[in-house]
Amino acid sequence: AQSVAQPEDQVNVAEGNPLTVKCTYSVSGNPYLFWYVQYPNRGLQFLLKYITGDNLVKGSYGFEAEFNKSQTSFHLKKPSALVSDSALYFCAVRDGNNFNKFYFGSGTKLNVKP
Amino acid sequence: DAGVTQSPTHLIKTRGQQVTLRCSPKSGHDTVSWYQQALGQGPQFIFQYYEEEERQRGNFPDRFSGHQFPNYSSELNVNALLLGDSALYLCASSRVGQGKGEQYFGPGTRLTVT
Numbered sequence: 001a002q003s004v005a006q007p008e009d010q011v012n013v014a015e016g017n018p019l020t021v022k023c024t025y026s027v028s029g030n031p032y033l034f035w036y037v038q039y040p041n042r043g044l045q046f047l048l049k050y051i052t053g054d055n056l057v058k059g060s061y062g063f064e065a066e067f068n069k070s071q072t073s074f075h076l077k078k079p080s081a082l083v084s085d086s087a088l089y090f091c092a093v094r095d096g097n098n099f100n101k102f103y104f105g106s107g108t109k110l111n112v113k114p
Numbered sequence: 115d116a117g118v119t120q121s122p123t124h125l126i127k128t129r130g131q132q133v134t135l136r137c138s139p140k141s142g143h144d145t146v147s148w149y150q151q152a153l154g155q156g157p158q159f160i161f162q163y164y165e166e167e168e169r170q171r172g173n174f175p176d177r178f179s180g181h182q183f184p185n186y187s188s189e190l191n192v193n194a195l196l197l198g199d200s201a202l203y204l205c206a207s208s209r210v211g212q213g214k215g216e217q218y219f220g221p222g223t224r225l226t227v228t
Binding site for chain 2: 043044046090092101103
């Protein structure tokens with residue numbers, strides 16, 4: 001069965017500092033991994049995805065994620081955080097048998113302080 | 115190019131009542147998935163519709179049902195509402211054949227059951 005874990009409920013970082021939001025996954029078959037961001041009272045916005053290829057994936061708004069197969073991790077990163085990055089971040093894995101079924105983590109609240 | 119739209123934005127219902135939520139997929143998309151996002155949690159997959167049929171279903175009771183119309187729009191129906199059904203209901207669309215692509219989410223409908 002597919003599952004995703006986000007071990008941190010909240011991450012606090014100062015503006016200008018690098019940020020990391022952690023995600024580990026469990027999946028049968030090849031992993032299809034995604035990061036989404038959710039602002040208050042809004043739906044989910046796509047940030048980036050890993051399907052295959054380079055382990056470092058670049059996405060929207062300067063975010064990137066590193067796929068590590070041996071550690072079954074897909075951590076979200078950004079070299080320099082902005083206050084406007086403060087939001088709820090979700091890691092998701094796609095069902096290997098149904099490309100349209102996603103399993104989401106519980107979310108990590110990112111707080112970027114000025 | 116319109117994205118995924120959902121209506122209504124907010125809804126307040128009483129226990130035991132029935133509710134219908136609506137979703138229009140992104141232009142060019144033919145598959146609609148519904149998710150329930152309880153407060154403080156990640157989205158949980160309810161079901162998916164393609165070619166006007168339910169194709170996949172998550173762990174939700176039969177009180178949750180849906181429909182897809184020939185124009186690919188979709189409805190989510192919930193009968194005999196319980197307090198625990200209070201959540202943000204998200205609709206996501208995608209296109210069959212773009213199996214490695216991301217889902218696009220609507221802004222959601224906030225359902226409150228009193």
